[in-house]
Amino acid sequence: MDDQSFQLGELVKALEQLGVNDILHASNSEGAMLHIARSGCVDIVLCDFSGSAVNCLEFLAWVGKCGLARAVALCGDMKPELHRAIEQIACRSGLQMLGVMSSPTQLCTLQQILRRYNRQRLVYEIEPILHSRLPSEADVRRGLAQGEFKAWFQPKFDLRTAEVAGAEALARWQHPVKGLLLPKDFLAAVLAYDLIDEMLKQLLQQGMNLLNALRRSGQSLELAFNLHASQLAHNDLIEHIEQLLKRNNFPGETLLFEVAENGLLDLPRTTRENLLRLRMMGCSLAIDDFGIGFSSLTLLCQLPFNQLKLDGQLVRSIEEECTHAMVTSTVALARALSMTLVIEGVSSQSIRDGLLSMGCSFGQGFHLGRPMEAQRFLRWLQAPELPT
Template identity: 40%
Template sequence: MPDLPLHVLVLEDHAFQRSVAVNMLRTLGCREVFEASDGDQALAMLQTVGTVDVALCDLQMEGMDGLEFLQRVGATGQVKSVIISSSLSADLRRAVHQMVALLGLELLGDVGKPLHIQMLADLLDKFANRPAMPQPPDAAITLADEGAVRQALAEQQLQAWYQPKFNLHSGEVCGVEVLCRWLHPTQGVISPALFMPVLERCGLLDELLFLQLEQALTVQRRARERGFPLNVAFNLQAVQLASGELASTLRSLLARHRTCGASVTFELTESGLLEAPATSLESLVRLRMMGCRLSIDDFGAGFSSLQRLCQLPFNEIKLDADFIRNLEHEPRCRAAISSTLALGETLGMSVVIEGIETDAQRRELLALGCTLGQGYWYARPMPADDLLNWLQQRSDQQSSDE
């Protein structure tokens, strides 16, 4: 009999099923197995025996149920990990999975009912042999100094980086998303998380956008001269739509770089657009009148309003990467992707899938009918010269393969 140095709590109100679970765990060699018929009894037992490694938890029971028990131990840290064992429907159990994650508990798995000993053994083995979790740093993230950020902006240390967008069928590069990196003279590349909130707080987002437009349109022209037409996409905050300078400045930049509005896309997150005022709508319409594309970014991550989607003049949807991360394990994510593709087709909007990290994801997305995507499986963000060299190398490779 294997020896698993684990302390396990079984929370189950049905006496026979609780007995089966306890015997299975002892057969599997768990060092100590405790049992409780409801949440109150389980909490009292934890006060006596201390922290347990695993709680095998039913959800529906008289007295304190499994949901309230999980809420309680999520706050106390008395349970290291959870295995759900419930006859509730799959959609309800999936919601509980999200709840467990939000409570900061580790979900080992969902064994349903009736229990199967091999499934239980695999999950216990997963816990016993998991790598040690890295400890989070004690210090919170410290935002960059406002003066240093202003200086970086003035000295153009804030540089546009580029992540390619692909046609999933052909592998053809159809555009790039423009991102921002701080190339600090002594500290190297600084994450946007450390300086973007400072720019927003200081009202400098427009200044950054116009700097990025200048940089990216220069790169776009260089790429076009080498035979690589690229659409360049910029992230735009909803608050920036109130600026009267946005459309006029963009028109001047496009004229100076001898390019058209159709070669530029603006990506806006849906959360800031639910109550777009008239001035914002005017800016969106002016951008579309110039030929620019408008993309609603991170679609599905907030409380999407289909009414607003129909009212606002977008012609592209970027589906949030979370749907792709959970594609393999969550049937509803597959349904959400299919529905978004159908919605895009009905509304005459293209759909871009974000966060593609594996070839398996790419193949499954192709099977669902996806056409456009981006993610680390294709390419990571890169500076301007690296992008141009990368495009040339891809072109040379394709020529040699023909």
């Protein structure tokens, strides 16, 4: 992946000279995502960091999370501290770091990178990739047309009272052949084929159906849905949400939209305006995966978010001093900005107790409540098994 066409061409020639003929190339992360989504898993990603580093980091996280690449080599001149930091990000994404190649690429260096990959493949047993290819565009479109994408609902709790404080709608694909698929199995494909809005609209309608059923029994609930930042670049989806609320006679406060922290840098004007439109409609806005992305305090003050969702990875070691410092500082930040703080990944009683002692009010996680199908969730709400 390189945004310089001459360098990209030279790199392709060098790879072919070394006997590598199955090569995908793209000038940006979006093009690379689309190529890999349509072609399947690749062995090595060669990524140029001289351009947009943030896009490259998002791309590496995506291919690692989805199991669509095994190793990465970086291209371009890079300071040692940057190399170390990016290497850690790549490793956390499940990618094998092969090294850094300076520009222009030397044939001998590239050959060493390929040898290192082949040698490590022999030494280490690579975990098989269950779905080496993402679902095809035709399969995703068929699944959407057949109504196979379902919203599952995971409760959110007030940690102080153990009462249900809302729920998050999570996408699941009930595939007729592969069974129940999680977002890691299909979300990259839905994004690559530009079908994310269609999937969200179906999940929103299912959420409205659940809210209407609750209203008939005299109950109400705030439902959260995940939004990709790219979905906010146009007005169509915002207008659809507004009309959906009006048709079902629900106030905007009924819905909360979560946007991943990584997607909030360099937002175009239209995206900022649409965030504001959602907030002015009464909808709540949450920064998802807070603490592992690239946002800034300036953005927190400028954008109309009213909730932070602290990523669950950050509270696994609840007894460590660094975790305590991070959580308590985030609690103080949220209070100073008049924002609600929700802790994700509450997976044990010790984590819940630790969070309570640090002043956290809201949490979500498998220890508190697992995602459920709509009908099961409705039955659960009638007599919820609340954490103690």
